[in-house]
Amino acid sequence: MQGDLERVLFDEPAINRRLDEIAAQISQDYRDSELTVIAVLNGSLMFMADLLRRIPLRLKLDCLSVASYHGKPEASGEVIFKQVALPDVIDRHILILDDILDSGQTLAAIRGKLETAKPRSIRICVLLSKKKQRARHVAADYVGFEIEDEFVVGYGLDFMEGYRNLPYIGVLRRELIAQQNNRP
Numbered sequence: 001m002q003g004d005l006e007r008v009l010f011d012e013p014a015i016n017r018r019l020d021e022i023a024a025q026i027s028q029d030y031r032d033s034e035l036t037v038i039a040v041l042n043g044s045l046m047f048m049a050d051l052l053r054r055i056p057l058r059l060k061l062d063c064l065s066v067a068s069y070h071g072k073p074e075a076s077g078e079v080i081f082k083q084v085a086l087p088d089v090i091d092r093h094i095l096i097l098d099d100i101l102d103s104g105q106t107l108a109a110i111r112g113k114l115e116t117a118k119p120r121s122i123r124i125c126v127l128l129s130k131k132k133q134r135a136r137h138v139a140a141d142y143v144g145f146e147i148e149d150e151f152v153v154g155y156g157l158d159f160m161e162g163y164r165n166l167p168y169i170g171v172l173r174r175e176l177i178a179q180q181n182n183r184p
């Protein structure tokens with residue numbers, strides 16, 4: 001797997017240091033709140049597990065799974081919720097966790113859907129945020145790292161469902177993405 005990376009962006013110590021900082025911030029901000037964390041699977045799995053173990057608050061955890069047609073033309077920007085029932089969010093302070101903010105489509109759809117269930121507040125926490133113009137306006141309240149507009153894998157993030165188990169985050173070699181795109 002390592003040979004498929006152009007370079008490593010954030011190694012394990014760098015990720016851990018940043019998680020300590022974000023967890024401290026979240027713990028402080030929600031110290032007097034009824035917090036429900038909603039993690040977006042599968043990409044946020046490692047992030048969720050490592051971040052939440054650093055937050056010593058009484059919180060509830062729920063997960064959502066969505067299918068978004070990423071990489072396809074923007075017009076098909078539909079986000080399909082795989083659950084029938086939404087987590088119970090009424091009157092709770094909601095913190096959505098996701099792996100990466102790219103076009104913003106996925107998080108805009110999730111936030112919109114959760115808003116209909118009348119939570120007390122909604123904030124967004126992402127491990128990575130790409131510096132780019134977004135198709136949908138979504139701002140994250142907590143961001144692990146800002147990155148350039150490059151395709152990254154590892155620590156939960158995938159390419160064609162692979163690389164999620166790499167313990168660090170790196171930029172995937174461009175030829176690999178091109179090869180895949182050229183397949184019939």
Ligand code: IMP
Pocket residue numbers: 043068070098099100101102103104105106107150151152153157158159
């Ligand atoms: P958005 O809806 O365009 O913001 O995309 C969000 C989803 O696309 C993320 O939750 C990821 O699953 C996927 N994604 C976007 N950029 C990357 C990347 O660089 N590497 C891996 N997955 C990505």
Ligand code: MG
Pocket residue numbers: 043158
């Ligand atoms: Mg993905």
